[in-house]
Amino acid sequence: MIPNDILSFYSELKRTDVMEAVELAVAKVLTRTFQMPFTVHFTQDGLKMTGLPHCGEPVEITPDKIGKKLRRHVLFTIEVELQKRQALHEAERLRQLQGKVLQGVVAGYEADGSALVEMELSNIYRRIILLGTCPLRYQPMHERNKYTAGKVYHWFVTSVLPVASERNAKVRIRLSRTSKELPALLLRQMSGIERIICHRRIPGGPAEIITARKIPKDIINSVGKETGDIYRVRIIQ
Structure with a gap:
């Protein structure tokens, strides 16, 4: 029921975190769909999905009883849960950047005037491209609306935070050009x-x-x- 490529994409996460995300996401979708609480656990035979009706015996749902539409909803919810954990993992790893100055290339602007900045980090293992935002209030008056796309500036990292919504999760890197x-x-x-x-x-x-x-x-x-x-x-x- 769960494609291997989804799980392999989040290979940096601990297996226990991945399993917990899957269990939580599946239980959430089934509870909403069938209007009764569900418990979901990994077993040697796969996912065990058990409904707990208000009256009567527990009801076990097998993967073959989940239609295509519901399956798509389950997979979407699993990916959102995995994104949340990935964002938490990345934010913890990147928190060391807070309070430092990084070089970054201006990639454009958001509708509210925030500058979008691409920053490259490299180590012996891999090259990482991070996307940060510099809100309008953290841009000096003489620089507002004057950053040239493709030009390199130095940016002070004020915060590194995981941000989640109902549809996705990501790491938000907040930048400043006004900090002393x-x-x-x-x-x-x-x-x-x-x-x-x-x-x-x-x-x-x-x-x-x-x-x-x-x-x-x-x-x-x-x-x-x-x-x-x-x-x-x-x-x-």
């Missing part, structure tokens, strides 16, 4: 100086940078060009 952490992290990355903070910042205007050592002028100019800020740097030993 953005220039501080860029200056640290480019200069190698750890003790750099941005005390206050008006995006596209003045920003007060505090550092323990002198930051090379070309690095300050490069980051200022990226963010559009004017930096006032103070050295505090």
Whole structure:
């Protein structure tokens, strides 16, 4: 009843999580369809689906009693449940990105003005393309509606969250270009100086940078060009 390609697509999930998702999804659909509670469990012979009517003995439903239309509904619900668990798994794995700065390519805009950003992560095992969004309120005034599709910018990752609806689930990566952490992290990355903070910042205007050592002028100019800020740097030993 359950195609192997659906389960293999979610191979990163633990087998117990996959089985639990299938059991929950099937029980949910059968309960709604037959108007009585259902218990669903994996056995050596496959899924055991048992209805519990308010009156009378339990009723067992076998796969051959499930028509094509109901089968499609069951498979759809299973996939949504698996997507939810996959989103939770990916969000937990990607949570380490929160509070960091990533390079990303502008892919376009959503209807509400949020910028869609593609970010590439690579390790020795695989290459991952992530899709993030930068809401309009996290875009500096001087940058709004001016991001060029295909151009690379630096983005501060504010949150990594799983988001689920009745039809799908995904990981939402929220980005910002207004955070005062953005220039501080860029200056640290480019200069190698750890003790750099941005005390206050008006995006596209003045920003007060505090550092323990002198930051090379070309690095300050490069980051200022990226963010559009004017930096006032103070050295505090």
